[in-house]
Amino acid sequence: MALNTEINLADLTSQFRGLNLNEPxxxxxxxxxxxxxxxxxxxxxxxxxxxxxxxxxxxxxxxxxxxxxxxxxxxxxxxxxNLDALREQKKQVEQRVALLERQLPNKTEMDALLADVNHAGVARGLQFELFKPQAAVIKPYFAEIPVNLRVTGRYHEVAQFNADVAALSRIVSMQNLQLANTKDGGLSMEAVAMAYRALDPDEQAAQRKAAAAAVAAKAGGAK
Known part of the structure; x- marks a missing residue:
């Protein structure tokens, strides 16, 4: 039996000798x-x-x-x-906007506001050399009324006048301030008192129409 196994193994091994790899x-x-x-x-x-x-x-x-x-x-x-926080922020913004809108006078109240600005200067002892309201500049949500003014007085009077204007219940901002000493030792101030008012219904309608036209033009240009 062992002899047969050796013969078979030898026969199997012999089959692998001399193989031509090119002719399998x-x-x-x-x-x-x-x-x-x-x-x-x-x-x-x-x-x-x-x-x-x-x-x-x-x-x-x-x-x-x-x-x-x-x-x-x-x-x-x-x-x-964050939804609740965003809602609270939106509510606060709406409240601030409403507060600012209440501070904007309408057209009929503008004369009273300009009179308040003039009175604030006179009450501080200032001399008005110029007080000239300009044409309203219409913005999307409000109108600007620039008032060119020039006043003279002592330094502390000019400072108090600016503080009084800032404290008015209506919004008025002093812009383009130019200060100069006068010959008598006083102070001269030239500035633009920028007053703001609410838009009337016709102005609001015109602004909405202009905004819609701008959106349509932008959409048309994007095509």
Missing amino acids: ETWPAAPRVLFAVLAAAVVLLLGWQFYWSAKFDELDRQRQEQESLKQAYQSKVAQVA
Whole structure:
């Protein structure tokens, strides 16, 4: 029995001697079978690697998509969590806007406001050398009325006048201030007192129309 095994092993080994690699069709049965098995194994291995490579790429894409969805979810959660705070901020802004709107006089109240500015200067002992309201400049939500003025007086009187104007219940801002000493040791101030008023209904309608036209023109230009 052992002799037969040695003979078979010797016969099998002899089949691998002197193989011509360029003519595998001439090989004995054992080398051809072994080569076929190895070739099949290589094909299976390459196919397996290709299959799992595609699977890993797909897994990577799915993980990226999962991370993107996670970030989007967290963003939505944060927005919901901040919803009450955003509503409170909106409410506060609306209250501030309403307060500012109440501080804007209408057309009929402008004369009284300009009189208050003039009175504030006279009450501080200032001399008005110029007090000239200009034409209103219409803005989207209000109108500006610049008043060119020039006053003379002592330094502290000019300072108190500016403080009084800033403290008026209506909004008036001093712009383009120019200060100069006078010959008698006093102080001269030239400035533009910018007063603001609310738009009347016709002006509001005109501004809405202009805004709509601007939006339409922008949309048309984007096409």
